[in-house]
Amino acid sequence: MSDAARQLEAFLQSVPYVRFLGMRAELAGDEMTAILPFSDHLVGNVMLPALHGGVIGAFLEMTALAQLSVAQSTPLVHKTIDVTIEYLRPGRAQTTYARADLRKVGRRIANVHVEAWQEARSKPIASLQGHFLLGSEG
């Protein structure tokens, strides 16, 4: 197992809320794909049915934090400063995937863009733009 994979596994295993969501992740080199299998407790609209908007937002945010944990070789938890979530399509009752793009990782702040999709990556269901305060060593 590579350092990055170990770092990612440590992050996913250590956060109880990640287990509550049922979120997993796969690593290809330094590129991570986050996976959120469908589960009844994630539903926000039983008529459609559709995933809760908050769940989609939370999944995107956890994807950003997981990708940061891979990129930054530190076990420290980074803090979310702000997120803007755009909802593009309903989240159907199926598996959702997400990938994070670290647009800029500075000394203290990271600017991250995340996109989530279901059947096709070319048809994203939501995206997130966020700023994160990087955990410091001190």
Place this chain on the structure above:
Amino acid sequence: MSDPMFDAAAMMATTVPQAAALGFQLVSAGAARGSLSVPWREDLVGNPATQVIASGVVTSLLDHCCGLAITSARGERMPTATLDLRIDYMRPAAPRAGVTAEAHCYKMTRTIAFVRAQAWDEDPNDPIATAQAAFILHGAPGPGESA
């Protein structure tokens, strides 16, 4: 209290699967506002070192509260979809603390609702997060349709 709007709000707080899974509780609803709380729980922790509730839980709470404020503004439950949601995190919640949120639907057109919300752990005047969101109203008549 048992007016139909309050009952609809209570239903919304407890029967939506994600809301029930997180343990949302209705605090108040009325006058285009809605308030919900979520008690702290071990499986909702986002930072095991501090035992602080995950920001993702706060995201769901704020989003759900916004929907409640729209229900409250309409006087009935109405299906909505979130268009966008911006959240600013001022500070982490206190360790092992639950979170309360209140949303205000300050403007509603025939098709869109604009909502502001904030979340706090102990003092409403010392928020942990604020949110701004826009929603599309699915029950609203489309352009050219009569109400």
